[in-house]
Amino acid sequence: MAKVMVVEDNPMNMELTTDLLESNGYEVIQAENGYKALDIVNENKDLVLILLDMQLPDLDGLEVLKHLKKLDTVKHIPVIALTAYAMRGDKEKYTDAGCVDYISKPIDIHDFKDTVAYYIDG
Known part of the structure; x- marks a missing residue:
């Protein structure tokens, strides 16, 4: 069973x-x-995907992403940005920062399923 972290x-x-x-x-x-996400990735080396909210308190999604991409043990794991603030240029901002894709909220169930499956199953 594929293991996914949701932040x-x-x-x-x-x-x-x-x-x-x-x-x-x-x-x-x-x-x-x-902070909890960074602790979890150090304990779970078998994650296959990370869904990362970009508007987190304290340490925002872009900061978390920077930390993840510096860790040799997890930098290969695809990260998909999740955000309710879907503005023009946001997808590019997050993919340029290192996310493989972008899902806006509210979540479209069919698109969500297809996007996740694509990065897990290929």
């Missing part, structure tokens, strides 16, 4: 994302903030 501070968004992933057969590891 999301909003409980409702975390629940929806987790439910969608689990209903498609993925194991989910949850992190409610950037």
Whole structure:
């Protein structure tokens, strides 16, 4: 079973994302903030995908991404940006920073499923 980490501070968004992933057969590891996410990646070397909210308190998504990309053990793991602030140029900003893709909120269930499957199953 593929293991996915979801980094999301909003409980409702975390629940929806987790439910969608689990209903498609993925194991989910949850992190409610950037610091917890960095702890988790050091403990879970078998993650295959990270879904990262960009508007996190304390340590925002771009900062978390910078830290992840510096870690040899996890820098190869694809990171998909999650954000409710879908402005022109945001996708490019996040992919230029190192995310492989971008999912805007509210989440479109069909697009979400296809995007996640693409990065996990190829």
